[in-house]
Amino acid sequence: MNNSYHLNYLEQLESESIHIFREVAAQFEKPALLFSGGKDSITLVHLARKAFAPGKIPFPLVHIDTGHNFPEALDFRDALVNQLGATLVVRKVQDTIRQRNLTEPKGKFPSRNWLQTYTLLDTIEEFGFDCCIGGARRDEEKARAKERIFSVRDEFGQWNPKLQRPELWNIYNGKIHKGENVRVFPISNWTELDIWNYIRRENIDLPSIYFAHERKVIQHEGQLVAISEFVQPDEQDIVMTKKVRYRTVGDMTCTAAVESTAETLEEVINEIIATRISERGETRIDDKVTEAAMEDRKKNGYF
Amino acid sequence: MDLLRFITAGSVDDGKSTLIGRLLYDSKNILIDQLEALEKSTRNRSDGSVDLALLTDGLRAEREQGITIDVAYRYFNTPRRKFIIADAPGHVQYTRNMITGASNASLIIILIDARLGVVEQTRRHSIIASLLRIKHVVVAVNKMDLVEFSQDVFNNIVIDYNGVAAQLGLKNITYIPMSALDGDNIVDKSRRISWYTGKPLLEFLEEVQLDEDVNLTDPRFQVQFVIRPQTGELHDYRGYAGKVISGIYKKGDRVTVLPQGIETTIASVESAGKEVEEVFAPQGAVLQLADDIDISRGDSIVKSDNLPQVSNELEVLLCWLDDKPLMTGNKYLLQHNSRLVRAIVKQVEYKIDVNTLQQQPVEGNVKLNEVVKATIKTATPLVYDSYEKLSEYGSAILVDETSNSTVAAVLIK
Numbered sequence: 001m002n003n004s005y006h007l008n009y010l011e012q013l014e015s016e017s018i019h020i021f022r023e024v025a026a027q028f029e030k031p032a033l034l035f036s037g038g039k040d041s042i043t044l045v046h047l048a049r050k051a052f053a054p055g056k057i058p059f060p061l062v063h064i065d066t067g068h069n070f071p072e073a074l075d076f077r078d079a080l081v082n083q084l085g086a087t088l089v090v091r092k093v094q095d096t097i098r099q100r101n102l103t104e105p106k107g108k109f110p111s112r113n114w115l116q117t118y119t120l121l122d123t124i125e126e127f128g129f130d131c132c133i134g135g136a137r138r139d140e141e142k143a144r145a146k147e148r149i150f151s152v153r154d155e156f157g158q159w160n161p162k163l164q165r166p167e168l169w170n171i172y173n174g175k176i177h178k179g180e181n182v183r184v185f186p187i188s189n190w191t192e193l194d195i196w197n198y199i200r201r202e203n204i205d206l207p208s209i210y211f212a213h214e215r216k217v218i219q220h221e222g223q224l225v226a227i228s229e230f231v232q233p234d235e236q237d238i239v240m241t242k243k244v245r246y247r248t249v250g251d252m253t254c255t256a257a258v259e260s261t262a263e264t265l266e267e268v269i270n271e272i273i274a275t276r277i278s279e280r281g282e283t284r285i286d287d288k289v290t291e292a293a294m295e296d297r298k299k300n301g302y303f
Numbered sequence: 304m305d306l307l308r309f310i311t312a313g314s315v316d317d318g319k320s321t322l323i324g325r326l327l328y329d330s331k332n333i334l335i336d337q338l339e340a341l342e343k344s345t346r347n348r349s350d351g352s353v354d355l356a357l358l359t360d361g362l363r364a365e366r367e368q369g370i371t372i373d374v375a376y377r378y379f380n381t382p383r384r385k386f387i388i389a390d391a392p393g394h395v396q397y398t399r400n401m402i403t404g405a406s407n408a409s410l411i412i413i414l415i416d417a418r419l420g421v422v423e424q425t426r427r428h429s430i431i432a433s434l435l436r437i438k439h440v441v442v443a444v445n446k447m448d449l450v451e452f453s454q455d456v457f458n459n460i461v462i463d464y465n466g467v468a469a470q471l472g473l474k475n476i477t478y479i480p481m482s483a484l485d486g487d488n489i490v491d492k493s494r495r496i497s498w499y500t501g502k503p504l505l506e507f508l509e510e511v512q513l514d515e516d517v518n519l520t521d522p523r524f525q526v527q528f529v530i531r532p533q534t535g536e537l538h539d540y541r542g543y544a545g546k547v548i549s550g551i552y553k554k555g556d557r558v559t560v561l562p563q564g565i566e567t568t569i570a571s572v573e574s575a576g577k578e579v580e581e582v583f584a585p586q587g588a589v590l591q592l593a594d595d596i597d598i599s600r601g602d603s604i605v606k607s608d609n610l611p612q613v614s615n616e617l618e619v620l621l622c623w624l625d626d627k628p629l630m631t632g633n634k635y636l637l638q639h640n641s642r643l644v645r646a647i648v649k650q651v652e653y654k655i656d657v658n659t660l661q662q663q664p665v666e667g668n669v670k671l672n673e674v675v676k677a678t679i680k681t682a683t684p685l686v687y688d689s690y691e692k693l694s695e696y697g698s699a700i701l702v703d704e705t706s707n708s709t710v711a712a713v714l715i716k
């Protein structure tokens with residue numbers, strides 16, 4: 001057998017994801033791609049583009065905007081949408097808080113992460129989305145490691161981990177009742193390192209904050225948090241200027257920076273290979289609360 | 304780098320989750336914060352040891368009950384290979400979740416508790432392994448620490464399991480005595496099991512020959528989605544997007560569109576919007592055809608000199624996965640990759656008894672977890688090969704239209 005007819009693992013993962021994207025486009029009437037501006041959703045967009053070329057991506061990108069974004073990520077989002085000629089829908093958590101009279105989390109690092117669910121469910125209802133594509137990976141977290149690629153949610157968006165449909169071979173059953181929706185995770189089987197290697201292989205552009213840069217930060221329980229309009233130092237905080245990069249891009253209020261000198265993709269990948277701390281563990285400020293935090297959020301309609 | 308997807312199976316409490324935890328732990332694939340979380344959640348264990356099963360038992364209910372309910376996926380690599388592990392539940396109630404994990408595995412590790420030997424779940428999971436034609440089987444005789452690492456105990460289990468394997472036609476079986484709890488023969492060779500001359504598990508997993516599973520000789524392509532940009536210079540563009548299930552496709556190939564039965568030629572082969580020389584399994588592709596033919600999702604494009612079967616009456620093996628029993632004469636949707644057709648289960652011939660592994664008449668309805676031989680009639684013809692010849696083109700699911708659940712795994716004879 002000729003060796004050139006062989007896909008390496010990245011090519012295998014890519015092919016699996018493209019197959020999933022095409023199933024989504026064909027099986028659902030109104031899918032949407034949830035776009036956060038982070039590397040996983042940027043990779044998703046890249047894969048979607050490949051899946052439907054030379055046509056356009058046949059669904060809108062939806063950004064559930066917490067209002068606590070990195071400005072670099074927002075600029076990147078707008079430029080990408082522009083370049084793709086894609087439709088972008090932005091719905092703001094701030095508006096949901098006002099309309100639904102929700103209580104803002106308080107504290108020094110007020111995370112709106114959990115409130116995103118309300119805005120997401122409202123947006124699903126507003127547009128009648130029957131499928132939301134997300135960039136969650138199973139290697140991120142152990143509740144995620146349990147979720148199907150096509151994950152059926154009830155009309156409250158809830159995940160029922162004890163009643164998941166069998167998902168056999170590469171056959172995806174997207175049949176749902178009215179009001180339900182499906183969350184689809186095309187990069188379920190990718191690891192953080194796979195994403196980085198793929199970004200290098202495909203030459204995918206990323207927001208600048210993924211690379212080492214100088215930033216004013218404070219230290220919080222061993223993690224570095226950037227000073228911004230959303231996070232202000234207390235009297236006891238020591239404000240330092242450090243060379244950092246971000247390993248994930250979430251909200252400025254709950255994403256920690258990593259001290260780093262990696263200015264190129266190559267250097268970032270080397271640091272990721274060498275690290276002994278997980279992506280979530282190193283970057284999320286709000287996630288250590290309970291072991292079941294993610295499972296609970298998902299049961300409430302979160303991604 | 305190569306990719307190996309494997310699954311752990313076997314009866315409840317045989318140590319599947321512990322084994323995976325141990326594999327990750329001893330191969331230094333657990334990160335510091337994950338380890339801290341693990342230590343924190345097992346602090347209340349009486350002997351102070353960490354419970355490695357908690358690395359994969361990611362649901363609250365699983366941690367509370369100390370059992371696995373649904374399959375968990377873990378990813379790790381060594382310098383030699385990349386692995387995707389599916390940790391399956393052992394409990395009979397969750398067999399459908401085990402099948403979910405097994406359907407994409409090319410190797411299965413069947414654990415057996417050395418004290419208990421081959422039990423009903425060992426046989427049930429072995430039946431599934433044989434049905435799905437999982438290429439490699441490792442029988443891990445676990446908890447050897449509880450039988451004083453006895454070679455006799457091990458040998459007797461090997462004899463017993465060889466009987467099961469012979470009846471099921473399972474080949475390529477490797478037996479490894481181990482203690483997942485203590486790490487014997489997982490990553491490092493056990494000094495306490497000195498009579499065992501084979502490899503520890505990880506070394507075996509790194510070296511097992513992955514004879515290319517991909518079939519490059521029988522070209523099969525199913526249309527997933529029709530790309531029609533209908534804009535500007537692409538106004539008349541019509542591309543058939545799908546995955547090459549097997550074989551190789553090139554520009555100029557004579558192809559037949561099925562079930563229509565119309566012949567045409569491939570006008571261009573594209574990948575990610577660019578024209579390419581050829582595409583091969585399992586790549587995604589967009590094919591353009593020379594003639595204007597009415598083609599929609601689920602239709603097959605195959606080489607004219609290598610045709611699959613086309614029929615609306617199928618002999619199948621069914622694994623029933625739903626709590627509601629199968630009633631013969633009921634209508635279901637049959638999904639064969641991207642093709643959806645209405646189907647009736649006409650007749651059930653026999654079921655496979657998990658204890659005797661023999662064929663048995665079916666009394667009444669077919670219940671959850673039963674494996675039966677049946678005849679299915681479809682409303683429009685299906686284009687397929689036998690599961691034995693080409694698993695990806697010979698497998699399907701049944702969907703209950705009233706609940707939308709996936710109720711059966713279908714393996715076409």
Ligand SMILES: Nc1nc2c(ncn2[C@@H]2O[C@H](COP(=O)(O)OP(=O)(O)OP(=O)(O)O)[C@@H](O)[C@H]2O)c(=O)[nH]1
Nearest residue numbers: 315316317318319320321370371393446482483484
């Ligand atoms: N003594 C001994 N105990 C073991 C060994 N392997 C696992 N155990 C124990 O057996 C019990 C069950 O282990 P699990 O790993 O949860 O079993 P499982 O096969 O994953 O169970 P399910 O997923 O629920 O089917 C736990 O208390 C383990 O500590 C072993 O090699 N020796």
Ligand SMILES: [Mg+2]
Nearest residue numbers: 319320370371
């Ligand atoms: Mg388990």
